[in-house]
Amino acid sequence: MKRIYSLTVPAAYLILALRLSAAESAPTAPAFPPEPAPAVVKLSTEQIAAFRYSVEKSRLEAGLPGLAVALVQPGQILLLDGFGKRSAALDASVTADTRFALGPATAAVNSLLLARLAAQNQLDLGAPARRCWDEFRLADATATRTVTLGHLLGMTAGLPDRADTFLKAAGCSPADLFAIAGEIPVTAQPGRAFNYSDASAALAGYLAVYAANQHHAPAAGLAAGYAALANTQLFEPLGMKRATYDAPSAAPGDDDAVGHIRDGKGSWQPAPAAAAPGQALLPALGLQASARDVAAWLQCEISSGLGPNGQRLLGEAAVQARWRPAAVLDSQGYGLGWAQQHYRGVEIIGHMGEQNHQSELVAILPQYRTAIAVLTNGDGHDAEVFLQNALLNLADLLREAAGK
Numbered sequence: 001m002k003r004i005y006s007l008t009v010p011a012a013y014l015i016l017a018l019r020l021s022a023a024e025s026a027p028t029a030p031a032f033p034p035e036p037a038p039a040v041v042k043l044s045t046e047q048i049a050a051f052r053y054s055v056e057k058s059r060l061e062a063g064l065p066g067l068a069v070a071l072v073q074p075g076q077i078l079l080l081d082g083f084g085k086r087s088a089a090l091d092a093s094v095t096a097d098t099r100f101a102l103g104p105a106t107a108a109v110n111s112l113l114l115a116r117l118a119a120q121n122q123l124d125l126g127a128p129a130r131r132c133w134d135e136f137r138l139a140d141a142t143a144t145r146t147v148t149l150g151h152l153l154g155m156t157a158g159l160p161d162r163a164d165t166f167l168k169a170a171g172c173s174p175a176d177l178f179a180i181a182g183e184i185p186v187t188a189q190p191g192r193a194f195n196y197s198d199a200s201a202a203l204a205g206y207l208a209v210y211a212a213n214q215h216h217a218p219a220a221g222l223a224a225g226y227a228a229l230a231n232t233q234l235f236e237p238l239g240m241k242r243a244t245y246d247a248p249s250a251a252p253g254d255d256d257a258v259g260h261i262r263d264g265k266g267s268w269q270p271a272p273a274a275a276a277p278g279q280a281l282l283p284a285l286g287l288q289a290s291a292r293d294v295a296a297w298l299q300c301e302i303s304s305g306l307g308p309n310g311q312r313l314l315g316e317a318a319v320q321a322r323w324r325p326a327a328v329l330d331s332q333g334y335g336l337g338w339a340q341q342h343y344r345g346v347e348i349i350g351h352m353g354e355q356n357h358q359s360e361l362v363a364i365l366p367q368y369r370t371a372i373a374v375l376t377n378g379d380g381h382d383a384e385v386f387l388q389n390a391l392l393n394l395a396d397l398l399r400e401a402a403g404k
Contacts, residue, residue: 040073041368041402048078051397055374055390056083062386065260065268066094067376068291071394073369074303077295086377087258089270096292099242099256100375103355105362106287107201108322109234109297111153111337114208115318116233123211125150125336129203133210136203137182140189147190152204153336154326155197158186163199164281172278174206174222194331198284201337205283223279238300238307240293245286256288257377259357268378271357285355291375294362298371301364323349323364338364346395352387354379361387368398 043051048071055069066084070077082094102109117123123132129147130136137144143158151157163184167177181203187195209225210217218225227245235243260268277286289297296308305314322336333340338349350363361374374390376383 038367038369041370041398043078043397043401047397047401051394052079052081054393058386058389059083059376062378062382063266063268064376064378064383064386066098066257067374068094068096068098068100069375069390070096070291070295070298070373072295072299072302072371074299074306075308077299078370080291080295082291086256087270088260088268089258092255094257094377095255097242097255097290099244099254099288099290100360100377101257101259101355101358102287102289102294102360102362102375103285103358104198104353105351105360107153107198107284108337108351108362109230109287110201110205110283111322112297112300112314112319113230113234114149114153114204115322115336116314117208117212117229119314119318123149123208125153129207131211132207133215136178136207136210138186139181139183140186143186143190149204149207150336151190152200152207154194154331155200155334156192156194156326156328156331157190157197157200157203158188158193159195159197159200159203160184160187161195161197164197167199167202167278167280170275170278172280174202174280174282176278177202177206177280192328194326194328194334196332196334198281201284202281223282226283234297234313235293237309237311237313238293238296239309240289240296243287243289243293245282245288257358257375260378261357262380274356291373294373294375298362298364298373302366302369302371320366323366343392343395344399346399348391348395350391352384352391354383359383359387361391363391365395365398368402370394370398 059067065088066086068082069079071079080096082096082098084094086092086094086098118125126148129149147157163180166180177199205226206222209222209229212229259271261271263269300307300313304316305312305319307313323338324335325331325333325340341348347366348363352361357379358377359379364371372394374387
């Protein structure tokens, strides 16, 4: 299969390498109304069945152990299913409720959480981040005064990506995150340049915890406080019952996917157990969820902020503002937790990455009011190509259904 991505970005975040959009817009509060909602492009039962067949056929060709797929439109789930095994060592099938590591897609959930808190006036994405916690600082005094939560979410705060390397070590805590942020030299003043940084997004998430707790850390600690905030503000209203930031390593009796790697003969084998990751980057990388959970989240994204049960979590303008790239020339299409690309005239707001030897694709196709998630328990080149092909096949299918 042809490798169709080519961007030079950190391996932990493999941006969908289609043709990048040159669009530029502010990454914080929108100063204009949302785009008019387009009509939903209907897919026939036959088209959905054909897409499902192509996913499973491609999985078998790639030899991937297992995966789960969610395909949604406003108010309906078109496809929600599991394929293959959650572990090559177990006779246990992947289901729609099997939990996978969402990896870098966690950052988009993080931005949804902060946007919801902003709508409740608990914080302001465009205000100095120090309003959340007055002890917060970067290594540069000017940057400390001017950096906003929007800059941190949009990765234009000036933090270098090498901070991520330090913080991915086992045992690193939120305190380590704030300590490194205050010591590592900034690469540019806030709002001047884009630099992919999980640390930047994680700082925004933990500062939101301070803001929601009257500028103090909760007694349970920042990581537990963040998880509780996400559960109350997002997971419970959306019905994301298996979503968690605190899932243990998959055990034989758990409905959790096990990460896999290729052995010397090219066969997929369960990856060796790794040391438990620290909590420093939890808001940027730490979410684990099922395809059913992700379907509920994505329905909120494409339904103008409405949850599956009709509850409004966020206004349409606030939802769409998170999708728009930062107003810097080197933004690489990145907005607030989402990356924007175009393929054959189709706008794609998406994420593709890997974590714990598992890979994920989460993408929104706004002009067709359709979203997809593909979660698999393998990583590497074969998984990357499989995920990208699934996305492009869907884009072509929607173009065909729309008569383009």
